[in-house]
Amino acid sequence: MASRKSPDTSERSAASPELPEALAIRQPRQKRSREAWQRVLEAGITLLESAGYGGFTIAALSETSGINPRAIYERASSKEALFLAVYEHKMTQMANDRDRLFREAQESGLPPGEVIGRAVAAVLLLFERNAEFLRPVIAIAPEHRVVFERGKRHTALLGDMFVAALERTGLLTGDSTPAWQAFRAVYAMAVLRTMQGADFISPAPTLDEEITYSTTMVDQYLRAE
Structure with a gap:
């Protein structure tokens, strides 16, 4: 099996590419306006979780957030711009949770099986905790180029962290390919549970139980490699 280095995490961890001007948000400057905008973003998450992308409208968001539609349009010129702002807001929250989960896999002195278990748990827990938001986002991604590309970027960062954790086990021999294959399997399971349910x-x-089964699978696979 050919040697393969881990992807450049410093490049991937950079901020997402800027959006076209038509989709950019006019950021509030005053404290009161910033607080109102935060209410809009949080309400947007709630609305996506309850009504999906089809139910994500300016009118529904105004009702959910209690913010006048005119004030919302002052920040976002279209539903699409607003949706992407809500998407990035939620993904930032998820990234903070992701980082915390993977810090638990980086504690010193952990045996290989425990490191694997914590890395597997990080991926599955991240999806489980955010399933209601991820479900409509994953569903529209194939037809939404911006979400698709940004989703790829977030997934790549998640994979980088998973592989970096497995590299600490000492079970890899300078080739990260088995760790990436393990990530693909765990990631696929997380998406399946999110989109179709655990009993599909x-x-x-x-x-x-899923974490335990997947941990055993990854552990055995890495040792076999």
Whole structure:
């Protein structure tokens, strides 16, 4: 198996590319306006989770947030611009949670199986905790180029962290390919649970059981490699 270095995490961790002017947000400067905008963003998350992309409208967002539609249009010129602002707001929250989860996999002195278990748990927990938001986003991504490309970027960063954790186990021999293959398997399971439910293929395991099964699978695969 050919040697493969981990992707450049410093490049991937840079801020997302700027949006076209038509989709850019006019950021508020005054404290009161910033607070109102935060209410809009949080309400947008709630609306996406409850009504999906189809129900995400300026009128519904105004009702949910309690902010006048005119004030919303002062910040975002269209539903699309507003949706992408809400998307990035939620992904920032998820990135903070992701970083915290993976810090737990970086504690010194952990045995390989525990490191693997914490890395697997980080991926599955991140999806489980944010399933209601991720479900409509994943559903529209194939037809929404901006979300698709930014989703790829967030996924790549998640994969970088997963692989970096597995590299601490000592089970890899200078080739990160097995770790990336393991990430693909765990990531696919996380997406399947999010989109189709835990019992889509077989009787539903609990999340803890899924973490245990996936940890064993990755551990055995890396040792076999």
